[in-house]
Amino acid sequence: GQQVMQIPQYQHVQEGEDFTTYCNSSTTLSNIQWYKQRPGGHPVFLIQLVKSGEVKKQKRLTFQFGEAKKNSSLHITATQTTDVGTYFCAGPGTGGTSYGKLTFGQGTILTVHP
Amino acid sequence: DAEITQSPRHKITETGRQVTLACHQTWNHNNMFWYRQDLGHGLRLIHYSYGVQDTNKGEVSDGYSVSRSNTEDLPLTLESAASSQTSVYFCASSDRTGFLREQYFGPGTRLTVT
Numbered sequence A: 001g002q003q004v005m006q007i008p009q010y011q012h013v014q015e016g017e018d019f020t021t022y023c024n025s026s027t028t029l030s031n032i033q034w035y036k037q038r039p040g041g042h043p044v045f046l047i048q049l050v051k052s053g054e055v056k057k058q059k060r061l062t063f064q065f066g067e068a069k070k071n072s073s074l075h076i077t078a079t080q081t082t083d084v085g086t087y088f089c090a091g092p093g094t095g096g097t098s099y100g101k102l103t104f105g106q107g108t109i110l111t112v113h114p
Numbered sequence B: 001d002a003e004i005t006q007s008p009r010h011k012i013t014e015t016g017r018q019v020t021l022a023c024h025q026t027w028n029h030n031n032m033f034w035y036r037q038d039l040g041h042g043l044r045l046i047h048y049s050y051g052v053q054d055t056n057k058g059e060v061s062d063g064y065s066v067s068r069s070n071t072e073d074l075p076l077t078l079e080s081a082a083s084s085q086t087s088v089y090f091c092a093s094s095d096r097t098g099f100l101r102e103q104y105f106g107p108g109t110r111l112t113v114t
Helices: none
Strands: A004-007 A010-014 A019-025 A032-037 A043-049 A056-058 A063-065 A069-075 A085-092 A102-104 A108-113 B003-006 B010-013 B019-025 B031-038 B042-051 B054-057 B064-065 B076-078 B087-095 B109-113
Touching: A004 A063, A004 A069, A004 A085, A010 A019, A010 B019, A019 A063, A019 A085, A019 A108, A043 A056, A043 A063, A056 A069, A102 B042, B010 B019, B019 B087, B019 B109
Parallel strands: A010 A108, B010 B109
Antiparallel strands: A004 A019, A019 A069, A032 A043, A032 A085, A056 A063, A063 A069, A085 A102, A085 A108, B003 B019, B019 B076, B031 B042, B031 B087, B042 B054, B064 B076, B087 B109
16 A cells, blocks of 8 residues: 655754655655644644645745655754644545545654754 | 544553543544554554445554444444553544545544553
């Protein structure tokens, strides 16, 4: 089945440094979603990318979808302590009818040192 | 406001016991999902449902079952709890119609099997 690989598993940064997490798929994705999970919390939807080469920004967060639609990245500029958490990418599930099933990457745990 | 709730939030049980985790959503979503989250594995899909009387196995379904008798609820049952099922369990729901299909997650249930 489809796998979505995400790296790195952990990232420790000093406040103010940039951060990037990468997501790679063995197959072409029709779309990719990104979620954030604060420590002790639940995943919360951030954004969905659909088009080849698409770039979307949310304040200090920049999301990219690769030209081949097999990879994606999330970049945070000048991290803040509020950025702490686990960031997940998720691609559409495979196998039979898919009305919204997702396959999640392993997640990147971000810690920010003040 | 619409929401998705899980109960109990914490549960300790003994090996071999049957355990049921509740999930209730008021979004009126057709899609509902159960995930388990373990360090290093991200979110792994256990079971999912696309509507009443519809249930499907996910990638880690062994030892778990679900039933969908109405739109709002998707209880997850561990038939005979095992220590390997100690985990954090998340329920999620999404709208079947439309293109976005972002998933809304419940607060999670932390299950410990002793």
